[in-house]
Amino acid sequence: MRIATAIGFAFAATALIALPGCAQSTGDPYPEAIPTDEGVIVVPVTDFVRLPDVNGAPARAMHAVVEPDTERVLVLEMQGPIFAMAWDGSGLVEYVDVNDPAFGVGVESRGRERGVQSFAFHPDFAVEGAAGYGRFYVWTDTDRTDPVPDFAPRQDDTHDTVLLEFTAGDASATTYDGGPPRELLRVQQPYGNHNGGQIAFDPTLSREDPEYGLLYVGNGDGGSGGDPQGMSRDLGSAFGKILRIDPLGTDAANGRYGIPASNPFVGRGGALSEIWAYGLRNPQRFAWDIETHALYVADIGQNTVEEINIVTAGADMGWNTWEGSFRYEGRQGVSTASPRSESGVTYPVAEYDQEDPVLVGRAAATGLVVQRGGAIPALEGRVLWGDLPSGEIFHFSADDPPSGGQAPLRRVLLDAGSGPVTLLDLVRAETSRQGRDPAARTDLKLVSGPNGSILVTNKHDGVVRIVRPSS
16 A cells, blocks of 8 residues: 555545636637646757668658666567667667567567567566576567467457567577477467557565565557447456566466456456456556656546556556546547546546647557656656657656646657757758658657666657756
């Protein structure tokens, strides 16, 4: 119960939000726009590394990780390569290619959402003699669907998503020196979108903590639109969930990973013991606050509301009954009648609607960083999350989190030397400089970088950028 005081409001979640005067179906539940100038934080940004093109196109950088106990940063490209570099971005090498034919993975990377979704180092990756030494994990889509899945939808099959364990012989080696990966679990995907999300170990825990070394796995609702198979709130389904497993254990049904005894649905009839939280739509990114231990999750909305939540063990995030604080009504949008009125649902700490004028075209929640440690004073104690297509980055207080709505949100702008702009402005300028058509979107992600910095990735110009600590 370490974070009960920090998030008690998330479960209460019945207070009404300021809404238009009459209840109705709407695609614009927050007509008062996010301020474009008030409360803006401007931070300096520079290029960290330019990744090589992959198959003649800019690298689709999906995720970045600071390797445990080393001075190395690794960046994932969705088609398979994982690149390694020093903390200053120098010495770029390809550490491993998940799609190497020798591994037999068969990465499925067609379209915007399919590919290698995420990767994570075991926290004991660099600890010689530890069971986790040399081990890292990859969550990827695959076109090889012959093996029987561990989890399947009610119907349809487009491809599979698999969780893999790679084991390096020498954790300090410049490039991966191990063999083919071991498959831990396999999910049969019904549609081509919402294919998994982030995987990560809780960085706030010490080795003495009984939950140290447990792997959190974000899995979307299966895709299409509106969760048509009704799987997100179904505790018998792995879709629309954050799962939690012991990757070094063996007591799962398939014998290839473990079930943590502290998982909230262990022993409940009809419920999967792997489930840690449920009722999510497309949880692509999450991050912990190292001071409060709160886990923030950015969940991409359907047609109307983008949301960020504080998620706890056993939490029901409400999808597809709720989209953010409002009842989901399909293509009509959401209902403004009786917001946050279902007992037991964990509602967003912050949200915004997709029609806000600060956005560009479609909207999708992404991120995510909880900035602590004072390395970047302007952002200290702020939760940073973004809008994936528009390149907008927002902030709110981690010390006094809001209780819903978009009123608390303010912008973060980036200054690369020519004044404050959005990431989309920088990506457009870079793609034009490269002789390519200016990018129409960013597909951004935010990651905690080395020495208190923040890495900013995107899929369109091959450049990973960095917000560095003050000198």
